Amino acid sequence: MYDAIIIGAGVVGCAVAQQLSRYAGRLLVIDRMEDVADGASKANSGIVHAGFDAHPGTEKARLNVKGAKMYKELAGELGVPYGQPGALVLGFSEDDRATLNKLLEQANANGVEGCRIVERDEILKMEPNTNPAVVCALHAPTSGLVSPYEMTCALADSAAENGAEFILNNPVLEIKPTADGNWLVITGRDEYKTRAVVNCAGMGSGVLHNMISTRRVKLIARRGEYYLLDHAAEMPFHMTMFQCPTKMGKGVLVSPTTHGNILLGPTADDIDDGYDTATTRKGLDNVMDKVRLTWKNANLRLTITTFSGIRAHEEHGDFIIGKVEGAPAGAFEAVGVESPGLSAAPAIGQELGDEVAAFLGLDRKDDWKKPTPIPKAFRVMTDEERAEAYAKNPEYGTLVCRCEQVTEAEIRAAIRRPVGARSIDGVKRRTRAGMGRCQGGFCSPRVMEILCEELGVSPLEITKCGGDSRLLVGTLHDIAKEARPDEK
Amino acid sequence: MKNELTAINVDILIVGAGPAGLAAAIAAKKAGIDSLIVLEREENAGGILRQCIHNGFGLHRFKEELTGPEYAQRDIDTAGEMGIDVRTGVTVLSVTNDKVVTAISKKYGLQIFKAKAVVLAMGCRERPRGALGIPGTRCAGIYSAGTAQKFVNLEGYMPGRRVVILGSGDIGLIMARRMTLQGAKVLACVELMPFSSGLNRNIVQCLHDYNIPLYLSHTVTDIHGKDRVTGVTVSKVDENRRPIPGTEIEFECDTLLLSVGLIPENELTVGAGVDICPATSGAVVDDSLQTSVPGIFACGNVLHVHDLVDFVSGESFKAGQAAADYVRGREHAGRAIPVRDGAGVRGAVPQQIRLEKGAQHANVDIMFRPDRVYQNPYVVVTADGKPIFSQKKMIMAPGEMANITLTEKQLAACEDAQAIEVSISLEKPAM
Numbered sequence: 001m002y003d004a005i006i007i008g009a010g011v012v013g014c015a016v017a018q019q020l021s022r023y024a025g026r027l028l029v030i031d032r033m034e035d036v037a038d039g040a041s042k043a044n045s046g047i048v049h050a051g052f053d054a055h056p057g058t059e060k061a062r063l064n065v066k067g068a069k070m071y072k073e074l075a076g077e078l079g080v081p082y083g084q085p086g087a088l089v090l091g092f093s094e095d096d097r098a099t100l101n102k103l104l105e106q107a108n109a110n111g112v113e114g115c116r117i118v119e120r121d122e123i124l125k126m127e128p129n130t131n132p133a134v135v136c137a138l139h140a141p142t143s144g145l146v147s148p149y150e151m152t153c154a155l156a157d158s159a160a161e162n163g164a165e166f167i168l169n170n171p172v173l174e175i176k177p178t179a180d181g182n183w184l185v186i187t188g189r190d191e192y193k194t195r196a197v198v199n200c201a202g203m204g205s206g207v208l209h210n211m212i213s214t215r216r217v218k219l220i221a222r223r224g225e226y227y228l229l230d231h232a233a234e235m236p237f238h239m240t241m242f243q244c245p246t247k248m249g250k251g252v253l254v255s256p257t258t259h260g261n262i263l264l265g266p267t268a269d270d271i272d273d274g275y276d277t278a279t280t281r282k283g284l285d286n287v288m289d290k291v292r293l294t295w296k297n298a299n300l301r302l303t304i305t306t307f308s309g310i311r312a313h314e315e316h317g318d319f320i321i322g323k324v325e326g327a328p329a330g331a332f333e334a335v336g337v338e339s340p341g342l343s344a345a346p347a348i349g350q351e352l353g354d355e356v357a358a359f360l361g362l363d364r365k366d367d368w369k370k371p372t373p374i375p376k377a378f379r380v381m382t383d384e385e386r387a388e389a390y391a392k393n394p395e396y397g398t399l400v401c402r403c404e405q406v407t408e409a410e411i412r413a414a415i416r417r418p419v420g421a422r423s424i425d426g427v428k429r430r431t432r433a434g435m436g437r438c439q440g441g442f443c444s445p446r447v448m449e450i451l452c453e454e455l456g457v458s459p460l461e462i463t464k465c466g467g468d469s470r471l472l473v474g475t476l477h478d479i480a481k482e483a484r485p486d487e488k
Numbered sequence: 489m490k491n492e493l494t495a496i497n498v499d500i501l502i503v504g505a506g507p508a509g510l511a512a513a514i515a516a517k518k519a520g521i522d523s524l525i526v527l528e529r530e531e532n533a534g535g536i537l538r539q540c541i542h543n544g545f546g547l548h549r550f551k552e553e554l555t556g557p558e559y560a561q562r563d564i565d566t567a568g569e570m571g572i573d574v575r576t577g578v579t580v581l582s583v584t585n586d587k588v589v590t591a592i593s594k595k596y597g598l599q600i601f602k603a604k605a606v607v608l609a610m611g612c613r614e615r616p617r618g619a620l621g622i623p624g625t626r627c628a629g630i631y632s633a634g635t636a637q638k639f640v641n642l643e644g645y646m647p648g649r650r651v652v653i654l655g656s657g658d659i660g661l662i663m664a665r666r667m668t669l670q671g672a673k674v675l676a677c678v679e680l681m682p683f684s685s686g687l688n689r690n691i692v693q694c695l696h697d698y699n700i701p702l703y704l705s706h707t708v709t710d711i712h713g714k715d716r717v718t719g720v721t722v723s724k725v726d727e728n729r730r731p732i733p734g735t736e737i738e739f740e741c742d743t744l745l746l747s748v749g750l751i752p753e754n755e756l757t758v759g760a761g762v763d764i765c766p767a768t769s770g771a772v773v774d775d776s777l778q779t780s781v782p783g784i785f786a787c788g789n790v791l792h793v794h795d796l797v798d799f800v801s802g803e804s805f806k807a808g809q810a811a812a813d814y815v816r817g818r819e820h821a822g823r824a825i826p827v828r829d830g831a832g833v834r835g836a837v838p839q840q841i842r843l844e845k846g847a848q849h850a851n852v853d854i855m856f857r858p859d860r861v862y863q864n865p866y867v868v869v870t871a872d873g874k875p876i877f878s879q880k881k882m883i884m885a886p887g888e889m890a891n892i893t894l895t896e897k898q899l900a901a902c903e904d905a906q907a908i909e910v911s912i913s914l915e916k917p918a919m
């Protein structure tokens with residue numbers, strides 16, 4: 001019997017798990033995918049929103065502002081890349097100015113500090129590559145950046161270091177209350193009994209909610225597509241560049257990432273399949289059309305990949321966080337956590353974790369281990385630090401990923417982490433091996449070998465991202481034999 | 489413990505031990521340079537040739553047909569016999585414009601070299617899917633042809649059973665045959681351009697001989713599959729290379745191989761502050777293979793992507809010799825005259841020829857690619873607009889690098905020129 005089972009190992013589920021791991025209780029996190037951070041938490045803009053976007057009085061506004069204020073310290077503690085370059089919301093007409101003034105009022109009402117309207121000359125001084133047609137902008141100096149999947153992985157590790165169990169690759173098919181006032185969580189693989197269940201299943205959270213509550217929720221899958229550009233010698237922009245929302249839509253952003261790439265997007269298209277993260281010609285072209293409003297000379301020559309993520313938009317538009325209404329006691333949830341969910345996650349984790357612990361009557365542990373911060377990446381070390389890292393572990397001497405300068409030592413460490421990498425993409429998210437301009441062409445065979453060594457499996461079992469995504473179909477002998485069964 | 493990082497002095501440091509780096513090393517050693525180190529990040533020397541187990545190497549240089557590994561082994565053996573210090577498993581992290589080279593390895597840790605001359609011979613890499621912006625899913629089963637080649641030839645595993653190949657570069661063509669022979673079904677080779685980018689002999693020997701259809705002026709417009717590729721959509725493209733709606737063909741396959749071009753691997757070059765040529769994506773060099781930074785030389789695929797290793801070796805011997813001359817203080821002198829791409833010509837190398845007025849001039853080879861297929865054209869070289877060279881060719885195609893040689897007399901006619909231009913003409917120029 002568990003004290004709490006968290007369904008969904010995205011940034012929200014992992015933040016809740018980390019908070020609950022501060023209490024003495026038996027904790028399990030379950031996800032349908034083979035790794036944590038394999039839903040919306042791996043494919044988003046990575047912006048820690050300042051908090052001017054959401055309407056005052058909503059959960060979104062409150063938790064966004066609260067979460068954003070927690071980021072700097074939390075990311076530092078976890079050793080996760082975080083920065084606070086600030087943001088501009090660009091306006092191109094006097095109509096836009098009115099909208100920006102509204103956003104400024106919202107910012108003030110939500111308690112976002114330091115926002116102001118800036119005029120064209122100042123904008124072009126701050127960001128010279130901005131389309132000169134710009135009229136004015138809202139400047140939000142507290143807008144931040146985080147690496148969302150690294151954040152999620154680090155939260156998961158911290159929870160696991162404090163006793164939380166993780167069972168991945170295990171979809172929850174059903175949850176139901178038991179006669180003795182507890183809960184049964186039924187998965188494709190097994191059944192688990194628990195005193196409390198916390199539904200943080202992102203796009204899958206609606207179905208689970210409706211299974212146990214008399215009050216319906218409706219999730220709409222809203223896909224966002226992106227282009228990702230390589231790091232260039234000169235960054236075109238240092239801040240996150242938003243566009244003022246207009247009657248024509250919300251616009252797209254151009255933003256640096258914490259690793260110095262440039263992100264362009266996202267679109268917003270409602271789709272039927274909540275797990276269809278394909279990109280489309282139409283979507284990508286749409287991104288580029290809109291990007292040119294911000295960045296006139298945008299150029300896709302440096303594109304290294306395109307991707308998309310899916311927002312779990314609840315039809316009423318706000319986060320639904322806390323005790324599940326219309327359900328028996330012991331059920332909690334975070335449903336409809338679309339943007340700014342990443343920004344809000346630390347606050348959601350803290351509040352929901354404490355609420356569940358209070359319900360269960362758990363005591364705080366006095367031996368809670370502080371997170372082990374992820375060591376500085378070889379890529380950003382000085383020569384002296386590199387020499388020192390090598391002196392401690394000669395595996396720092398072998399470069400596996402040449403584009404992002406990831407060493408063998410770091411890849412092995414990623415696999416050995418408390419919630420370690422099990423696939424090529426798992427290694428990629430934790431180390432950046434394969435995230436550079438050659439997209440793993442060079443390093444994936446070597447990463448595969450290291451995975452085999454660490455996990456003691458055959459190359460034929462290694463997947464790109466779990467499930468049936470095996471990279472190899474057989475040995476030369478197997479396939480030749482299959483094709484010509486009569487030959488020896 | 490604080491590690492002392494003292495620089496190791498060396499006359500010539502060569503980055504990369506593929507055919508280019510090895511040839512440069514052999515030439516420099518022959519020229520009498522003993523303080524010479526070759527750094528190679530792989531565990532074995534030989535570069536990309538190690539995985540090219542088909543034959544077709546060495547016809548020009550050795551007058552016999554070798555496999556890639558055989559060709560490489562000859563240079564590795566020669567380097568060994570000459571006592572050249574080739575260090576494998578060592579990755580060069582940076583090269584500065586004053587020729588300080590930082591490298592790391594499991595064996596030696598972080599090392600800093602101070603070289604008198606540096607030869608860049610890092611080879612090239614394949615263009616990945618991202619650079620093409622093909623939409624669709626990002627599932628398993630999409631490989632660059634070279635990665636697939638590595639799995640098959642070096643590791644002994646098959647990456648797929650039913651294959652579509654995008655791009656008709658040589659590696660893709662070679663892999664079409666290789667995977668077919670291993671029991672896979674190669675359904676199509678799809679090329680965006682109206683002509684192949686590979687060698688004609690590879691089209692014949694790797695596609696035609698195995699009845700693999702080549703779709704020219706087509707491209708992959710969508711990729712399907714959740715975990716693993718289940719199919720791709722191929723569409724015909726118009727003259728502007730835009731897909732034509734309604735021409736879609738669906739292929740059921742589990743693998744998409746990309747053979748869509750090679751890009752010189754020039755991160756170190758850029759880091760050293762060397763000027764890069766937009767047409768080749770490699771360094772700008774003069775006829776001694778010296779870059780815009782004195783004492784830094786470049787050769788092989790890192791300079792411009794070659795089709796044939798024989799020419800890589802030839803070019804690299806020159807670079808090694810020139811580096812040795814530089815170390816000895818016998819710098820290649822003379823005024824640098826720019827060599828420009830004229831009509832029909834892409835990426836002429838060298839981009840500069842240095843001529844000292846009145847001096848003896850050694851022959852200069854110029855290599856380039858035509859921008860499309862030409863029947864019976866003339867390659868024309870002009871000095872300030874005046875033709876000084878013309879040569880008739882039977883056929884020229886972008887898939888085959890062209891090579892011309894300017895002789896002493898022709899070079900003498902360029903001594904006072906402001907610019908030299910190479911072009912392709914369908915008419916015989918008046919000389």
Ligand SMILES: Cc1cc2nc3c(=O)[nH]c(=O)nc-3n(C[C@H](O)[C@H](O)[C@H](O)COP(=O)(O)OP(=O)(O)OC[C@H]3O[C@@H](n4cnc5c(N)ncnc54)[C@H](O)[C@@H]3O)c2cc1C
Binds near residue numbers: 032040046225308309
């Ligand atoms: C395009 C886009 C851009 C965004 N940009 C930003 C931004 O810049 N800033 C910001 O603050 N927010 C942003 N967001 C929002 C942010 O990404 C999300 O709010 C956040 O990632 C949600 O985290 P989560 O843990 O709730 O969901 P997820 O990360 O989706 O996690 C849910 C998990 O539940 C698992 N799951 C689902 N069903 C089941 C089941 N039945 N059994 C077991 N496991 C299950 C899934 O596999 C998944 O791992 C963006 C979102 C998108 C899509």
Ligand SMILES: Cc1cc2nc3c(=O)[nH]c(=O)nc-3n(C[C@H](O)[C@H](O)[C@H](O)COP(=O)(O)OP(=O)(O)OC[C@H]3O[C@@H](n4cnc5c(N)ncnc54)[C@H](O)[C@@H]3O)c2cc1C
Binds near residue numbers: 503
């Ligand atoms: C698949 C394929 C098929 C081919 N088929 C033929 C054919 O049939 N006939 C023919 O004649 N030619 C063929 N070629 C061409 C020939 O193989 C190449 O032109 C030749 O190998 C290029 O030599 P190189 O030394 O410039 O580059 P490479 O062989 O790529 O060598 C570069 C070396 O530099 C090393 N290196 C790079 N960066 C660093 C660093 N930072 N630190 C240390 N070391 C580094 C690399 O590991 C590599 O070993 C083929 C090429 C390929 C790829």
